[in-house]
Amino acid sequence: MIFGGYPELIRYSDWKEKEDYLYQIMNDYLLKDILMVDGVKNSDKLYSLLRLIAFQVGKEVSQEELGKQLGMSKNTVERYLDLLSKVFVLFKIGGYSRNLRKEIVKNSRWYFYDNGVRNAIIQNFNRLDLRADVGELWENYLSVERMKFQNYSQIHCNNYFWRTYDQQEIDWVEEEGDQLRAFEFKHQLSKKPKAPAAWGKAYPEASYNVIHTGNYLDWIVG
Incomplete structure (x- = not known):
């Protein structure tokens, strides 16, 4: 979860050597090679965009709001995010909905293909017991590993998050045919949470499970 x-x-084997390797990856790959792919000229803006995304893992991201914070147009933000997706730095998950009035689908959630790169961008390789973002790291890690599992297991499904305007939400939704x-996602599970009431009412046929440190391997390895 820390080094990716x-x-x-x-x-x-040394903690510092791992940090140095990932900083080198970030500087030589993210801030050099990527800039050559699509004629991106402003490395500072690209890095600032990545930092904003890194601090919003697992949250809906508005491209318009990102543009305002960075002093860029929405179209430029969209182009940068598309580039970062093409070179496998970021990927996005959209919102699931069959009831557009209650469920949020306008914005996407963005994740990093590698937690180590994400931590290098925010310059934080602290141990888990010293971090305030363990939940975000856990969600990013599970999302990436689940997609890998889907790929090599040939599970063909659509992936989403789900949230309503009154803040009921589910981290990960898979739609496979009529299933x-x-x-x-819970890193530490004190008691098993119940599915949000609105979800159970809207989709009574759906299964619901909590992925935590005690059962996650079955979910990402099989």
Whole structure:
């Protein structure tokens, strides 16, 4: 969850060496090679965009609001995000809905393909017991690993999050044919939460499970 999944990291046993490797990846790949792909000229803006996304993992992101914070047009933000998706730095998840009046679908949630890159961008490699963003790291990690599992297991489904305007939400929704599966992510599980009432009422046929440190391997490995 802290250093991500780059295979080369296995060569390093020292914490500082792992940090240095990921900072090198960020500087040599993110802020150099990516700039050459699509004629992006402003590396500072790209880095600032990545930092904003990094601090909003698991939350809906408005491209218009990002543009206002960065002093860029919405179209430029959209182009940068599209580029970062094409080079496998970021991916997005849209909102699930069959009732547009109550459910939020306008904005997407963005995740990093690698937690280590995300932590390098925000310059935070603290241990989990010293962090305030364990929930975000857990959600990002599970989202990426689940997509890998879907790919090699040939599970062909659409992935979403779900949230209503009165703040009821589910972290991960899978739609596979006529099957609907809902998952809540909890790093530490004190008691099993119930599915949001609005979800149960709208989608009584859907399954609902909580993914936590005690059962996550079955969900991402099988």
